[in-house]
Amino acid sequence: DVKVTQSSRYLVKRTGEKVFLECVQDMDHENMFWYRQDPGLGLRLIYFSYDVKMKEKGDIPEGYSVSREKKERFSLILESASTNQTSMYLCASSELPGTGRAVEQFFGPGTRLTVL
Amino acid sequence: AQTVTQSQPEMSVQEAETVTLSCTYDTSESDYYLFWYKQPPSRQMILVIRQEAYKQQNATENRFSVNFQKAAKSFSLKISDSQLGDAAMYFCAYSKIQGAQKLVFGQGTRLTINP
Numbered sequence: 001d002v003k004v005t006q007s008s009r010y011l012v013k014r015t016g017e018k019v020f021l022e023c024v025q026d027m028d029h030e031n032m033f034w035y036r037q038d039p040g041l042g043l044r045l046i047y048f049s050y051d052v053k054m055k056e057k058g059d060i061p062e063g064y065s066v067s068r069e070k071k072e073r074f075s076l077i078l079e080s081a082s083t084n085q086t087s088m089y090l091c092a093s094s095e096l097p098g099t100g101r102a103v104e105q106f107f108g109p110g111t112r113l114t115v116l
Numbered sequence: 117a118q119t120v121t122q123s124q125p126e127m128s129v130q131e132a133e134t135v136t137l138s139c140t141y142d143t144s145e146s147d148y149y150l151f152w153y154k155q156p157p158s159r160q161m162i163l164v165i166r167q168e169a170y171k172q173q174n175a176t177e178n179r180f181s182v183n184f185q186k187a188a189k190s191f192s193l194k195i196s197d198s199q200l201g202d203a204a205m206y207f208c209a210y211s212k213i214q215g216a217q218k219l220v221f222g223q224g225t226r227l228t229i230n231p
Contacts, residue, residue: 042221
């Protein structure tokens, strides 16, 4: 089974702190994604990566950065956390199209981040 | 830009009954994927069913089936013989065929199963 893990289920930080959210997948997937989930808004894409050291902005990248130094690991960084970044953060991974493998995204359990 | 709309924030159904969740989308692409994802209270998002737009036949997975109307850009999910374990948030999502296949999600529908 595909497994996507996230470093924390719950996290509480203070305004202005630097926050690292870690995601690891064990299926050798090329693509990795970070989403933010808010009630009534569904999931919105923050950043994604299609290869090591490669990244692209999603729909709401402001206030976030990412790092992908190894294929299996994708980190989301909040340089200076703010209260409006209180949310659920979901990581996902997927295979490249055309490989004959499943194309759907596989999700981690999520991190509930509260910024005070 | 592609958009996905779920117009039913909440739905409820009696156990063993059938329920249909609605989803509409907008795209200028001719080929794409559509998905229904389920997020139970434990929060792990899992795939329920997938439809390739070039396939006219509606996808089915056991008690789950879709009604894919390409011209109308509609993609509804039907759950037959509803079970208590079906209670969850359901998200409709779209992705292109090529590229990194970013998912565009709808707002979600919270499904409650009444015993």
